[in-house]
Structures are given as structure tokens and as C-alpha cells.
Amino acid sequence: MTNVNVEQLAAAVDSGMGRTISSLEQLVSIPGIAWAAFDQQDLVRSADAVAGLIRELGLEDVQILSVPNGESDGGPAVVARRPAAAGKPTVLLYAHHDVQPPGDPSLWKTEPFKATEIDGRLFGRGAADDKAGIMVHLASLRALLEVLGDDFGVGVTFFFEGEEEAGSPTFRSFLETHRELLRADAIIVADSSNWKVGVPALTTSLRGLVDGTVELRVLEHAVHSGMFGGPLLDAPTLLARLIATFHDDDGAVAIDGLVSAPAASVDYPEEDFRRDSSVLDSVQLAGTGSIADRLWNKPALSVIGVDAPSVELASNTLIPAARAKISLRLAPGQDPDRAMEAVTAHVAAHAPFGAQATFVPGERGQAFATDTTAPAARSALWALEQAWGTQPVEAGMGGSIPFIADLTEIYPQAQILITGVEDPDSRAHSANESLHLGDFRNAVLAQALLLARVNEEGI
Template identity: 50%
Template sequence: MTSEQHPHPETLSDSDSAILAAARAGVPAALADLGGLVRIPSIAWPAFDQSQLQRSAEAVAALAEGTGVFDSVRITTAAIPGTDEHGQPAVLATRAARNGKPTILLYAHHDVQPPGDEALWDTPPFEPTVRDGRLYGRGAADDKAGIMAHIAAIRALVEAAGEDFDLGIAMFIEGEEEYGSRSFAQFLQDNADALRADVIVVADSGNWDSRTPALTVSLRGNARFTLTVRTLEHASHSGMFGGAVPDAMLATIKLLATLWDENGAVAVEGLTVRDAETPDYSEETLRDEAGLLPGVSPIGDGTILSRIWNKPSVTVTGIDFTSVANASNTISPEVTVVVSSRVAPGQRAQDAYAALEAHLRAHAPFGAELTFSDIDCGDGFLVDTSGYAVDIARGAMHDGYGEAPVDFGVGGSIPFIADLVRDFPEAQILVTGVEDPHARAHSPNESLHLETFGNAIATEALLLNRLNERSA
């Protein structure tokens, strides 16, 4: 994509110029409101105070009401299929289209990851702090900034065009994305009429860097499961039986090691690779963005971005075993680990899980017993870039950031997009975001680059304005 394919800022229409000015002027208010959202520890994990999710939903609903454009704003939940439970509170705001104009659905989520070890944060995770051009705090980037990009863009449209515009807008702010979107599919079914749209914007991705916007066109899927490895009926004395009896940790180490080859590339038969070109991306950039230690080498083969965007990965993300403080001279009977695999776009996540399970069963050492549980699969996504909305979005990104956008693959997963594709097959889906490579989403010291945030607001405001000027 070259800059000549999109109009330069000096050639903008009068309405676009007014929108841009309103968007830039609205950034301080958006940041203040974002700080208010970050202060709410809205974590969907049951171990945390669930009342904070209701508090967060109420704060988002108040922001939606404050725009003055919606016919309806409500906080609602949906059932979790197969259980007697309901999901976390979501905000659903709707405004009907008029005079043949399209409808756009704006998605983000107000729940956040747990803070983790707060000692690793330079400032308290739920006390928004600005330093060196970034706003620090849990959810500052993922994904409360996405919420505020939507709200601020709507405010800019109202400021420039008035409240009586014709574009239809639905806004769906989920409350459990970080906890698996367990009620998402049911929510879509329960609210299908309210959510139906010509264009869907999922504001939960990232950008090429802090200055260069990106439109996400591919996402890996995920296959996550818990594996328990058992070798003994009970623990035994390591001096009495060590050397003859395989402990569960030995079996687990040998078993897990079969998942990768000597270069660290995934070595599981049945996991596929997507064949697609990737932009230039150096090892130096990888080291800077990922925090790779000087003496540690990257893993895998092929271009670096092909490893992240188009190939599978396998990561052990958790383990239950005797702690160092409680270590004793004991042969362990059982070890439990959590295995998280990212699945190449184009492969069904369930097929990838089946390949992983078959591999592990085939390679279990010493006849160790394996138990699989808590299986969670989500399919990847490939964007259809042929629709008019993609061209409008690319142009809005160019004019909002002042840089030509990059078509971007993401190594992470947003499994619920497959649900959107299934339930709204005619909708054009745009995956955007406010994060840059140094946002550290899900990690200590998560942060939002302030200039990127302002440009993201400007981009979405332009997108809304250009859709408002288009017939459905």
C-alpha cells in the first residue's frame, strides 16, 4: 500500500477536516475518561471481585449515554451454554440507520487481565500514570483504549456533523473477553437484530509501530488444554527408589520436549502452516519489541513474521508441582501443565488440538498415564479484503496517522470473530486497534502510546464520517 493511493490531509473534504479537528480536540477528554475506566479493576476471573465488572459496565454505559446519539443503551448478560450460569455484564447501545445509510457495529471489551505480581509494576496497575508519552495501567491499552476510541470518534462525529446524522451505530462492549468470551455466541443469538450491521469494527488488535497504522488481515487460532502426567499411585522416597522409578516430572520433561525440534520449531505432525509473504522485520526489531536477552537466540525457521503470523506455536503457560520452598526428597507421582498452542490461520483449532493430543499420547515415555481436560479451542481468521469498507478504513488510517497503513498479521487470537462471521456472514469485518509493539498487553507495565491513541481516534472518526456519507 503506497501513500499515493490515499488522499493527503491537505486534500481532505471540508467534512473530513472538521472531523479531524474535532477528533484532535477531543483527545484530552478521552484520556481523562480512559483514566477513569482504568481505575476500575474489572477482572472476570472468579477469584476477583465480580462487582467491579458491573461497576465498569455502568461506567461504559454512562459514556455511551453521554454521546447523545443512541436510541437505546442497556447493560445485559447472556447464558453460558451448557451451564446454569450467565456471562459477565456487557453494554449494548444501538442507533437505527436512516435514509438508506449503512450501520456500523463497534466492538471492544471492558474486562481486563489480572495484574499478576504487582511488585513487577513500576506504578500501581489500577492507578493510571502518564510518563514518557505513555499511559500506564492495566487495561490502558487492552482494551479500554478501544472503548474510548469508539466513544471519542462518535463525539467527534457529533461535534462536526451534529446529532442528526444518518449512520446507524451499534456498540457492543463485552465483559469477559479475557476470560474466554464464554457467553459470546449466545449473546449474538439473543441480540441478533440489534447487532446486525454492514460493517463491524473489532478494536482489539495492534499496529505496525507507534506511528504506522495496521489493518489486521489474519489472526492465528488457539488450542489450549490442561495435561496431567501420572507415573505413580503415590509419592515415594527419592533415595529408596530413585534411578528405578520414573518420577512424573521426568516423564513430563521428556514428553514436552518432543513438541519442538532442536531449533525450537513446532514438531507436531498434523499442525499446518499458512503459505503467505510477510513484510521485512529484523531480528534487531524482534529483540527490541519482545525483550529478548542479549545471549538468547530466536527460535523457529523461516522469516520471523512467518513464525509469528503463519506458523503454529506451542507454549507451556502453567505448571502445578511442588514449590521450591516445599521441595523434599520425594519422587513425584503427578505433574499438571497448561499447554497453549497458536494455530496457523486456515486450520480448524479442533483439528490442531486433535493433532496435539495424538502426538502426546504417541510419545508418552515409560507408559505414563495422560489425562486431558479444560480443552478450549478457537479458530483463526482471514479477512476478506475485497469489500468497500477495507478501502475506506485504509484511507482513514492514512489520513488519521499521516502514514500509509500496513496489512498486518497477528500471532494472537480473537476466537469470537469466527462467531461474528457465522452469525453475520454479509458483514464486512475490520480488525483494528490502539496498541503498538511496546504496549505489553497482559504483562506488567501495560501501557498506551498517547500519540497512537490520538491517531486511532482520528482514524475511526474519519471512518464514521465516510460511512455516514455513503449509501448502504
Template identity: 55%
Template sequence: MNTELTRQDAVRDAAASGIPAALADLGTLVRIPSIAFPGFDTTEVQRSAAAVATLVEELGLFETVEIRRAAIPGSDEIGQPAVLASRAARNGRPTILLYAHHDVQPVGDESLWESAPFEPTVRDGRLYGRGAADDKAGVMAHIAALRALKEALGADFDLGVALFIEGEEEAGSRSFAQFLADNADALRADVIVVADSGNWDARTPALTVSLRGNTRFTLRVRTLEHASHSGMFGGAVPDAMMATVKLLATLWDANGAVAVAGLAERDAETPAYSEETLRDEAGLPAGVSPIGRGTILSRIWNKPAITVTGIDAPSVTNASNTLSPEIGVVISARIAPGQSAREAYSALEMHLRAHAPFGAQLTFSEQDHGDAFLVDNSGWAVGAALEAMHEAYGVEPVEIGVGGSIPFIADLVREFPGAQILVTGVEDPHSRAHSPNESLHVETFRNAVLAEALLLEKLDARAGD
């Protein structure tokens, strides 16, 4: 009898039979509006943490399951609650750390949602709801994979497992580094799986091997001591809105490519990816052209990007005939792998100060920086993960770059330099994470759960190095 095949078949059957319960539990988590941003009810984040902790305790696999917080360095604040669980490895087996986050983005304009954002709704093979994909599906992928492993092998397997379900990733992970330092012994692992990325498409799994960094800050542009009548002084006095528009326009060239000296690009080949696919996945309508230069994926994976994500200015409803004295904007820049986020921020600040029109006064505040990430894919865990994905999806997996950022991975690398880091996910290009009508492709979730369960089985069968 082929014992290894028997183990894998048992895991496969257990993963498949556990999907309905996993989706039901995911729906329960989606109903909790766990938004960790300032101004939102953080008791919902606490309620979400408690719900996740209950699911983890019910596994019956961990020696300890706790809800913990860490201080936010440089402030007197404390971070949002995270769930931490651990069980020690035995008989020379490795330890795996499974990461996901239970907090979610705000819903934005609720009128753009086709169903209530915190009421999980299934349509056309997709589960809709805020956090259904990013990242409560990641939480449930871990839990469902562990359930399958337990059902197939029993609770007495030898693999060491640590589980870290964060509560403030969408809000900047401000206490993340301190949490790692405070709980280093419980979190230390040979392999770390970060389930917070995506796949090539709904049918093709992917392992993320590069992520852009990011720098985010608030810029205030001031040109007047107070608001003035636009009829009396317009044409002679610069208003802050005009100065802001002119200043922001200097960040891009005529093609929409970033035009800031000092922002680097990475030279790396990218797979074929058509403009037609871009239009479909991004929702780019006919007549609106893509921006930038080079292959489309090089623009997304390997070049910088700058986006104005928020602006404080008089609304259309409250518009009056006045010259605005001050405008505030939030600027979010994605940084090419290979450049530090702080170096990129310095280049941006220098550019903005040098191009401020009419002597406009600039102030910079609320800075957040996260470095890019490049996977060392020479380790044995990468091969094991790719093999598990192939077995689960029935399709060869793809190694991809991602235009988004997971800044805390730099903290993981720094705290646990010997660990092999695998960035996986349950999203596909139509998941619309962070946007209205966020959704999870149910079949992708099934395959992602099986892939992780098979990976856990492989690691449990592996002798330590």
C-alpha cells in the same frame, strides 16, 4: 465550498479537542480491576460495565443502552456483563458495529510493575496500567470517535451504529456466541470494527488481515498413586515431573520449531522484519537466539506455536525430597490460518498420548478452541478504513497478520456472514498487553481516535448498497 472537506475538517478538530477528556475517562476505567477470570471479584466487572454504560448513555446518540448477559452454552452459568447500544440507520446509510471489551488480564507478579497496575500513570508519552491498551483504550477510541462525530455533525446523522462492549474476552468469551444469537437484530451491521489488535509501530497504522487461531487445554501427567521418598525410590520409579519434562520436550525440535504432526502452516509472503526489531519489541536479550525457521514474521503470523503458560508443581519454597505423583500444565497453541482449532487440538492430543514416557497416565480437560481468521479485503469498507488511517496518521497504513488470536471473530462471521469485518487497534509493539507494565502510546491513541472518527464520517456520507 467543498462540503465534504468541511465535514472532515470539523471531525478532525472535534477529535483533537476531545482527547484530554477521553484520556481522563480512560484513566477512570483503568482504575477498575475488571478481571473476569474465575477466582476474582466479578463485582468489579459489573462496576466496569456500569461505568462504560454511563459513558455511552452520556453520548446521547443511542435509542437503547443496556447492560446484558447471556448464558454459557453447556453449563448452568451466565456470562459477564456486556454493554449493548444501538441506533437505526436512516436514508439508506449503512450500519456499523463497534466492538471492544472492558475486562482485563490479571496483573501477574505485581512486583514487576514500575507503577501500580490499576493506577494510570503517564511516563514518557505512554499511559501505564492494566487495560490501558488492551482493551479499555479500544472502548474509549469508540466513544471518543462518536463524540467527535456528534460534535462535528450533530446528533442527527444518518449512520446506523451498534456498540458492543464485551465483559469476558480475556476469560475466553464463553457466552459470546450465545450473546450474538440472543441479540442478533440489535447487532446486525454492514461493517464490524473490532478494536482489539495493534499497529505496525507507534507511528504506522495497521489493518489486521490475518489472525492465528488457538487451542488451550490443561494436561495432567500422573505416574504414581502417591508421593514417595526420592531417596528410597528415585532412580527406579518415574516421577511425574520427569515424565512431564520429557513429554513436553517432544513438542519442539532442536530449533524450537513445533514438531507435532498434523499442525499446518500457511504459505504466504511477509514484509521485511529484522532480528534486531524482534529483539527490541519482544525484549529478547543478546545471547538468547530466536526459535523456528523461515522469515521471522512467517513464524509469528503463519506457523503454529506452542507455549506452556502454567504449571502446577511443588514450588521452590515448598520443595521436599519427594517424587511428585502428578503434574498439571496448561498448554496454549497458536494455530496457522487455514486450520481449524479442533483439528489442531486433535493432533496435539494424539502426539502427547503417543509420546507419553514410561506409560504415564494423561488426562485432558478445560479445552478452549478458537479458529483463525483471514479478512476478505475485497470489500469497500477496507478501502475506506485504510484511507481514514492514512488521513489520520499521515503515514501509509500496513496490512498485517497477527500472531495472537481473537477467537470470537469466527462467531461474528458465522452469525453475520454478509458483514465486512475490520480488525483495528490502538496498541503498538511496545504496549506489552497481558504483561507487567502494559501501556498505551498516547500519540497512537490520538491518531486511532481520529482514524475511526473519519471512518464514521465516510460511512455516514455513503449511500447504502
């Protein structure tokens, strides 16, 4: 049995929610986007604002750091530390302050960079992904210090990245440069999602990722489609035939050498998946097995880009070459290097009509699985249940967080927990991104309870 006072921490969280939401609204107003096409001074302003909020908690060791990225520097990361008391563990709390571009403003029903509350949800770019994650970390520590004061001895290190939405290009270098500064016994990454509104989740697995470009050529140069069409098939047509071999008749990935993970312990009803994904009613779902397994525990391949003449620029010629970029999500347990080799071999073996087809490898990232029997994970599941008043789901995620692999490699002894504040309707990266404020409050309380239990029982 734990001696953590749930009621006291809940009262402290609730009394501070007005301030917490106001601080989140302040962060949402800053369009910090780590893409070269956007004003990087906004990214600096975002880091400065986050650093200011940390200092308001009484922490003095607050730094804004970056490492080189070619001829410039990577996005500014905010790092702050509260040292551990003797015999207490240190927990690293990660989130990111940069955001996605807003996209087409006509698709938003509110101003993207003006936080607006509608029916219990806070709308705005970054309101959920991931400035809410930052505020979960800050508000939970504030509640802990209010309730426990100096009795809270767990060391806390904040690490708020400034380039996650740009692919974290300097993340590995940053960890290697500041290895000791960021060393911890447990790492909480607040950048995931809950099961649904009112039901929390601990993300227990992530799929890995490999991507690359399929290049196909049939001619040395373009020729007239009327004079040569018939005996010759153009490159886009043959590329389409090659792409079609990536899946079987059920829509499951048909590349030899890829693995699947053990079956999921929870179900994701098809009707919920259809609603959450906005798939058209007429579209048949791909693959076999449960929806959860197809999302979390099996490979998934998507074509995410094609190079061929646009419809507007089309002429009556046979196109000599075409390219397609593919993204392949990998089940936990899959070696990314073996997966890349499998795709390369598949492309070579399935080149249609003798066309020259090659696969140019791109990025690769490891899958991740949580040991849910470890002390930190058990404490997290307990805290989620206390905060929401319902049993949490141990959920996989179909997506990938490549930097998790870097964390596991550099800090192999640290327990890594992936939590979050989003829900299926948060629409991260899309227009009308929003945060459910009730679940946001619960997320703050859950983390406060988790850290209080770590303070009492260790890791």
C-alpha cells in the same frame, strides 16, 4: 475519490481530545475485573460509567445486559444503538470495559487505577486494553456528529463487553440471545495493536488456538527414590522427555498434521522482535523462516503450566504422575478439530519408556483472516493512512481472539475489521500498561474517517 473532509474531522477530533482523555481517565479509575475473586460491584460501576458516556453523545437507546453463566450472570455488557437512515448500513463497534487484575503493585511505577501521564503516554490498567478502544468508538462518533450532523446516516451499535479478560464465557450465548439487536453490515473490533508508535496497522489475521493437558503416569503410588531410583525414571522426567518431542532441533513445532499459512508480505526485523519481547541476548530464536511468519503464519506451542511437587515441598520420592498444560496457536487455515486430533496422536505415539500418557483436550478456537479487497477493509486502510500520514501495515497477530470466530459464524455476511490503539510498548496485561496519546488521537481520527467514508460510499 472520496469527498470526506479530512481537515474538518481532524479539527473536531483535536478540539475534543481533552474531553476524550478526561473520560478515559475516569474509566481507568474503576477496577472492573470480571474474575470471581474481585468485587463485581466495580464491574457494574464500570458498565454504568460507560453507559453514562454514551448518553452524553445523545443516544437514548442504551442498555446494560447480561446472560446467565451457571448460577450467576455473565459480565455486564453495554449495548447502545443509533438507527441507520434509509439505505445506510449499520456498523457494530466492539470493545470491552473489563480489565486484567493489576498484579504485583510493587512492579508499577504509578498507581494502577489512577491514570497518570508521563512523556506522552497514559499509564494505568485498562488505559490501552481496552478502555481506549471504547473511547475511540465514542470520540469518533462525537466528531462525526459535530461535522456531519444529520447528514451522518450510518447506523451505529456500540457493544462493550464486560468479561473479555475472563475469557468471554457468555459471549456466544449473548450473541445468540441478542442476535437481531447486534446485527450489522460491518463489525469493528478495537482490541488489537498497531505496528509501532507512528505506524498504524490493520490486523488481517489471527492464529487459532487449541489447548489441553498432557497427563503422564509411571507408578501406582510414590516410592523412595533411593530404594527404587535407577531402574525407574520419575514422572516429571518422562513428562519432560515427552514435552521435548513437541519441537524439532530448530525449535519449530514437530507435530504431524499441522499446517502453515502463506508467507507474510511484511518483515518484522529480528532486532525489533528482540527489543519488543525483552528476550535475553543469549537466547537463540526458535523456528525457521521470517519472524513475521513464525509469529503469524506457523503453529506455536507453549507449556503454560505444570503440576508436580514444588521445590519447597520436594521429598526424596519418585513422583508417580505429572501433568502439563499446553497452548497451541494455529495458523490461519488450520482446522482446530484436526489440530486437537494431531496433538492427541502425537502424545500417544511419543510416550517415553512405556509410560501411560494421554492428552485431555481443552478449549479450541478458529483462526481468522481478513479479505483486504473488501470495501470496508479498503476504507479502513485509507483512513489509517490519512490519520497517521504514513502507509499502514497489513499485519497478522500471533495471538487469538476466540470470539471473532463466534462473530463470523453468527454474522457471516458482516465484514469484520480488527483495529486497535496499542503499540509494542503498551504492555497490556503487564505492570505499567500504557497508551501512546499521539497514536490514540490518530486512532480516533482514523475511525471517524472510516465511518465518514462508509456514510458516503457504503459497504
